[in-house]
Amino acid sequence: MLSKKLHSCRFDANDICRISSALTKILNVTAKRQVHDSSFDTSHELLQTDSGPVVPSRPLPLIIQKMDYPSRFAPPKQAWIESLGTIEDEKLGTIDLHPEIFGTYPRIDILHRNIVWQRNYKRISHxxxxxxxxxxxxxxxxxxxxxxxxxxxxxxxxxxxxxxxxxxxxxxxxxYFYMLPRHMRVLGLRTALSCKFAQNDLHIVDSLEIPSDDPAFIEELLDTRFWGFSALFVDDTDIMPRNISLALSKVPQFNLMPVYGLNVYSMLKHETLVLTLAALEKIQQKILHQMHKTSLDRSFKNERVRY
Known part of the structure; x- marks a missing residue:
């Protein structure tokens, strides 16, 4: 039907010129939009246009929205992903944080019980x-x-x-050893992480790689970004990068810690908490597993169950 209508229509020279100019404008606008959208692409391939190749101006922002056990009652918290490669604050993207871990009500009594337990469980009176x-x-x-x-x-x-x-x-x-109940230890970690996040003392970085092992670099970085006078850097493994290990070994108020040693006392002792993406993923995975597990965890496998 459309082809019959087009054949039945008669176009003069002026109509053909107007149609061709309109098509040219549409093609130019489409090409500009493609160039603008490709400037956020992470690939470094050159885009061929009429005016020549165009190099992307900046990388695509990293947006991580993967989350296990999503909450039905609260939206996820959002935090910036930063980099330690430069002294100035460089934002790489955003990441969603679980609201049940980083949005917990601040239970000061739970923090106090965790601190008392950590100070007493290793105490031995001679x-x-x-x-x-x-x-x-x-x-x-x-x-x-x-x-x-x-x-x-x-x-x-x-x-x-x-x-x-x-x-x-x-x-x-x-x-004076005793064990705090498991749910109170988990709630203490959630409360400490939530307090750090609410006070803007929690920072997420892509990695702990820094360009220099000079302690002045890390001191100037924290001073420029207003991260406080003491900081705790947490990674997913106990094998830390060389530069940051040498730099922090000469500064007593900055410490490195693997994720399996993260505790309430260390988080509250330092003013700023810096987590890598890998450490953050492992922390959320472990805490959510303890919160939502249904199986009974027995400490002694050979223990006889008595009814």
């Missing part, structure tokens, strides 16, 4: 006093039982004598 059996001397009766008008005593090393033993003194070494 205080020890001697009993009356361990004090030297006092083998004989100091005076007869009767006849002298004195009080009755059997040994000068009795606890009521000066220089005697102690009846109920400490008998070290004594361990």
């Amino acid at each position: 205080a020890k006093t001697k009993s009356r059996a361990e004090v030297q001397g006092g083998g004989r009766k100091p005076w007869p039982q009767k006849g002298l008008g004195r009080a009755r005593h059997g040994s000068i090393r009795s606890p009521i004598w000066v220089g005697g033993g102690r009846a109920l003194g400490p008998r070290g070494p004594k361990s």
Whole structure:
């Protein structure tokens, strides 16, 4: 039908010129839009246009939206992905953070219980006093039982004598080890991460690679970006990059930590928390697994279950 209508229409020279000019404008606009969209492409291939090759001006922003166990009641939190390659703040993109981990209500009592537990579970008291059996001397009766008008005593090393033993003194070494319930430890990590995120003290970086092992570089970087006076850098493995390991070894207020050692006390001790993308993924994976698991975790496999 359309072809019949076109054949039935009669075009003069002016109509053909107007149609050709309109098509030329449409092609030019389309080419400009393609060049503009390709400037955000991560590939470095040259785009051929009428005016010549065009090099992309900047890379595509990195947007990570993958998330396990998505929440039905709260939208995800968003954070910038930064780089440690330059002193100035360089944004590489954004990443979605799980709201149940980085949007938890700040339970100060849970943080306090975690801090008390971490300070006490490795504490061992070596205080020890001697009993009356361990004090030297006092083998004989100091005076007869009767006849002298004195009080009755059997040994000068009795606890009521000066220089005697102690009846109920400490008998070290004594361990103060105890385990905080698992759900309180997980909630403590969630609360600490949420507090750091809410106070803008949590930063996500692509990696811990820095161009120099000079401590002045990392100090100037934190000073320029206003990251505070102390920082904790966390990666997914305990094999850290060489430059940042040498740089932070000479600065006592900056520390490196693998993700399996992350704890509430260390996060609150440092002003700024810096996580790599790999460490962030592993932290979210481990915490979400503990929050949503349904199987019973037994510490002793050979333990007999009694009903």
